[in-house]
Amino acid sequence: MPPKLTFKASGKVLLSGEYLVMDGALALGLPLNIGQRMSIVEGSGSEIIWQSHRPNGDVWFSGKFDLFGFDPIKTSDSDLAQRLKEIFEAAVRLNSDFLSKWRKYRVDTYLDFEPEWGLGSSSTLISCLAEWADVDPFDLMEHTFGGSGYDVACAKAPGPVYYQLDDEGYMIEPADFNPSFSDHLYLVYTGKKQNSREQLEQYHGKEVSEQDIDDISAITRSLCSIDDLHSFNELIADHERIISSILNIAPIKKQSFSDYWGEIKSLGAWGGDFILASSDRSAEETRSYFNQKGFDVFFSYEELAIAGAPVGQTNL
Numbered sequence: 001m002p003p004k005l006t007f008k009a010s011g012k013v014l015l016s017g018e019y020l021v022m023d024g025a026l027a028l029g030l031p032l033n034i035g036q037r038m039s040i041v042e043g044s045g046s047e048i049i050w051q052s053h054r055p056n057g058d059v060w061f062s063g064k065f066d067l068f069g070f071d072p073i074k075t076s077d078s079d080l081a082q083r084l085k086e087i088f089e090a091a092v093r094l095n096s097d098f099l100s101k102w103r104k105y106r107v108d109t110y111l112d113f114e115p116e117w118g119l120g121s122s123s124t125l126i127s128c129l130a131e132w133a134d135v136d137p138f139d140l141m142e143h144t145f146g147g148s149g150y151d152v153a154c155a156k157a158p159g160p161v162y163y164q165l166d167d168e169g170y171m172i173e174p175a176d177f178n179p180s181f182s183d184h185l186y187l188v189y190t191g192k193k194q195n196s197r198e199q200l201e202q203y204h205g206k207e208v209s210e211q212d213i214d215d216i217s218a219i220t221r222s223l224c225s226i227d228d229l230h231s232f233n234e235l236i237a238d239h240e241r242i243i244s245s246i247l248n249i250a251p252i253k254k255q256s257f258s259d260y261w262g263e264i265k266s267l268g269a270w271g272g273d274f275i276l277a278s279s280d281r282s283a284e285e286t287r288s289y290f291n292q293k294g295f296d297v298f299f300s301y302e303e304l305a306i307a308g309a310p311v312g313q314t315n316l
Contacts, residue, residue: 009127010035010306011113011120012154013187013267013274015177016220016239017163019246021148023208026217027163028175028224031154031306034112036124040132045104047073050084052109060115067099083144087126090143091133098133117189117297118273123151138170159306162220178307181229186277187267187304188290189297190252206246215242233263233278240265260289276301 010031017027046068052061063075063084070088072081091098099105109128115121122145130137137152150163153172160177163170179185219239226232240251243266252275253264262279279286287298 005040005132007038007128007131008035009120009124009155010157011124012151013119013276014150015160015265015267015276016223016236017150017216018266018268018270019206019243020208020213020216021150021163021165023213024165025213026220027148027150028177028220029150029154029157029161029163030177031157031159031161032119032304033306034304035120035155036112036128037110038125038128038132039108039110041106043104043106046102048088048099048105048107050107050109052115053111054114055110055112067102067105087129087140087144090140091129091135093143094135094139095133098135118268120151120155123155127152127155157306160224164217175224177224179232180227181232181278182301182305182307183283184229184262184279185301186279186283186286186290187274187299187301188277188295189274190256190295191297208246212242212246229278229280236263236265236276236278243270257293262286 011034012032013030014021015028015030017025021027046066048063048065048067048070050061050063050065051059054060059076061075061077061080063077063081064073065071065081065085065088066073070085072078072085075081088099109125111121111124113119113121123141126141126144127137130140133140137155138149141147141149141152148163148165149170150161153161153163153170157172160175162173162175165171216239219235222235223232226235240253244251247270249270251264252266252270253260257264260277261281262277264278265276267274267276277286277290283300290298
């Protein structure tokens with residue numbers, strides 16, 4: 001039996017700092033206890049056989065790649081195959097020994113969530129592949145998907161993290177976000193996967209002040225220091241107001257949930273993927289509200305989030 005390699009990475013949501021993280025705002029990233037696993041089996045040959053599996057085991061992408069130039073020989077999705085080719089090429093540029101031996105590689109990836117949900121199908125892939133290639137995942141992300149990199153930071157983090165970009169690179173620190181009211185928080189899928197690269201391109205050119213960056217950073221810090229739901233609601237409402245003003249887009253609550261009794265915040269790119277909903281009513285009543293609106297993918301915060309150890313006991 002040939003040796004089998006296995007790698008794992010956590011999914012993510014961005015609780016605070018969306019968009020402005022690119023301009024130096026302090027962001028709060030939350031790793032999830034669902035993610036992606038990658039297994040690799042080597043054999044004789046000179047090709048890469050790739051299959052990506054949904055949570056139910058169904059294959060949602062398959063491809064066969066030539067090992068010499070990583071060109072797709074056969075694939076179920078030419079766009080995704082081209083993206084994988086670019087990732088292979090970038091990994092080899094970062095580590096020339098990677099895939100340098102003539103082998104047949106059977107690669108299977110297994111997502112714990114649907115790829116459309118926007119919980120990190122790309123960042124978990126980059127994390128796993130970077131570990132396989134023995135390269136820095138941030139470098140690999142920069143040479144492929146781009147973005148702030150907070151999702152790569154979450155991929156291996158044991159708990160919530162502060163993430164910030166500066167002139168010298170990035171800062172990652174453990175964040176003590178483990179709210180006592182976590183049983184009043186929910187994650188709801190809106191049914192629209194956002195393309196993060198396209199959203200960031202639209203964001204560039206928007207007028208962002210130093211005050212905006214400072215205000216978002218202050219909200220990020222405050223989220224980890226308050227201990228009541230009312231204060232939390234005020235903070236996320238302020239955060240939505242600031243981003244709404246910059247993007248000139250109405251907050252998701254105003255657009256679609258104006259009759260909701262709690263607060264709602266976009267998680268990441270606005271207009272799609274998951275939202276965070278706070279509620280002082282029962283889980284059953286909260287779930288019923290969103291179900292009646294047509295949103296059936298509904299999780300409690302405690303189902304998905306990795307709480308992590310208290311700050312001072314965690315090493316990244």
